[in-house]
Amino acid sequence: MAIIGLITGYIVPFLFVLTLLVFVHEMGHYLVGRWCGIRSTAFSIGFGPELFGFTDKHGTRWKLSAIPLGGYVKFWGDEDAASRPGQNALEGLSEEEKAQTLAGAKLWKRAATVAAGPIANFLLAILIFAALFALYGKPVSDPVVAEVRPGSAAEEAGVRPGDVLVALDDTVVETFDDVRRYVSIRPGTQIVVTIRRDGATQELPMVPRATVIDDPFGNKVEVGLIGIVTTQESGNFRVETMGIGQALTEGVRETGNIVTGTFHYIGNLITGKMKPDQLGGPVRVAQASGQMATLGIAAVIQLAAVLSVSIGLLNLMPVPVLDGGHLVFYAIEAIRGRPLGPNAQEIAFRIGLAMVLSLMVFATWNDIAALIG
Template sequence: MEQVLWSVGAFIVALGLVVTFHEFGHFWVARRCGVKVLTFSIGFGKPLFRWQGKDGTQYQIAAVPLGGYVRMLDHEVDPVSEQEVPKSFRSKSVGQRFAVVVAGPMANFVFSIAALWLMLMIGMPALKPIIGNVSADSIAERSGLTPGVEITAIDNRDVQDWQDVNMALVRRIGDASTTFRIREQNGVERDVQVSLSDWNFDPDRDSTLESLGLDVFRPAVTSTIALIAENSPASASDLRVGDKIIGIDGTQTRNWEQTRELIAAQPNAQRELLIERDGGQQQISVQLGELDGRGYLGISTQQEAYPDGYLFTLQYGPLQAFAGGVERTWQLMGLTLGMLKKLVTGDIGVNNLSGPVGIAQGAGAHASYGLVYFLSFLALISVSLGVLNLLPIPMLDGGHLLFYAIEWVRGKPVPERIQELSFRVGLLILGTLLVVTLFNDIGRLIS
């Protein structure tokens, strides 16, 4: 329940921020064009909080946090005096109306740049993309990728950490191949062609790396106890933090993996552990427990340190961080457009789409990792909202922009009946997408 509340809270904050910036883009440019704004709303439905600004605009936060809107004066709908007609949105030129509408998505891109700029200023913990294990008979193994090599570029685009690698791979979903540039342990670099024709990536089942047969390099886990859980079999015994388990029932264990398997294979059994403590060895008797049908001891063990240079902080000064924010925002825009194209062409299925529930889960997960990860998530959501709103679908900003472009070419507005019919079609499309994404979200929750 606590995790659900955390995810919902993070979702409301994330969506509230990106929607506020989107609507503020419309609001700010509308005011600069001399349009009177009647209502600035974050959310839909019944207002929970509202107040009247000195500028005459009603500001409000509504009950349904799934969007927002800016309602502008329209002299063909609202009762207005003759003096106020010039402040009507519909009385403005095509260029001014176009600017007001496009300002929303543009504000989302600016927000993304700002979020990523702040993220890079704070600094994000990062891990060099050095390959750990490679699964047998996997795409990675068949391509010639081996443990210990570092990925330095994908498709001639440099990568600094595993997040860069993941973004590059997501961009390649549905493609036939990709090219890795790798650096061998002896420093020699070479290109490796990775065939993706047999790549079956299911985001609900595994990560992009796992689906290719790749694993992130991690130092070996030792058999030295780092933590003993409360009310566990280990806490009821004489085991202590710092003890190193080197055998079970007279069997010498080579590593923690072997020790863990021996424990898991003996639920509820009484076992003799051979440990090293203070330079000596001793036997300790332990009554194992059971968890999910497997033997349970209730300890966590230490991990060896990363080699020098493997861990680093991705952090820049103000100017370089700004340039990085612009570059990453541009990459996110390209990624979003690429995914939309592949969705239309059938290279990826509609089952990959996520709705409000999926976004809430993502927001909660990133928020739990820390501020810099949440900022990265905000940038992704903001760019996605900006790009989607530019699609030429009636009801979205892109649909309005399409009508204004036609009006500019024709010299007169698109007939009202055609606009009304188009808006109904747009509403049907958006409603269908919402149902599909909610269905996908529910399927992921119950699977």
């Protein structure tokens, strides 16, 4: 029974989310590649041995592979699933045939095909958020302070119950979630909180404190806090209904917030303001998928939107073997007027692969340490 619970409660939701995100990402590559006249030889969900599949009339092998932790589109002339050009991929081909390979296509076509994967992930996130807002509305609360924690940064700065938060630094806030989102990713960084009290505004500088809290599922999460609380009575909790246009606008905004938060998190890691143990891998994603599944399909789909943005950003990192690394190569080619030599590309790909594998090992170690802890 425990094994069945593990499969249905964690593995199935995890594979659903991962397969959706991988399919959309790779479909972005595939569709734009076809639009650019580049032939694909394989479209795979997963890596390793093929479980089953079929070949379409264009010669593309669509398949499900044994290791369900990613996927790839292999274009004509690619040496491997990372779209590394084969050393002799263009030899013996006519000019027309060369144009149908990724390595031989025009520079802008190669760049568009590579960039399409991450862009598809961003578009998926926007559409998911928009659909959720249109169907269920958006829960909001006004940024009204109901309580100030004793000894907190907010108390030391002079914040009082009943104060209305107007802005954080130069960013206007409209809801309490705006406040929570802005503060949580800025531990140890001074911010200026503008409040309205008795019809007058005041600017109060304070520094959010890095604090480990429990999320709704009991997981330990480190965030920045200033020590203010809102309640249903003071915060005017409500659900805002939205039309399609407003929902799309909010979907773009929500996706942008995740992008901004991710960059701040990376910056906090580099500067030491947050611990690297917050970086999660496949085990933590599976755990989150299972936890969200207990809240219903809408929660799982919302998690998919968040992870879709993360996958898009990860793939845009300027690391060889990732989409961002390919785009860097193309930028160098545009500047030099010719591509890097095969030896230089081979060395770069090997370094990039080592970096990606190291990151995966580190993230998985964090996952295991969190489970043991």
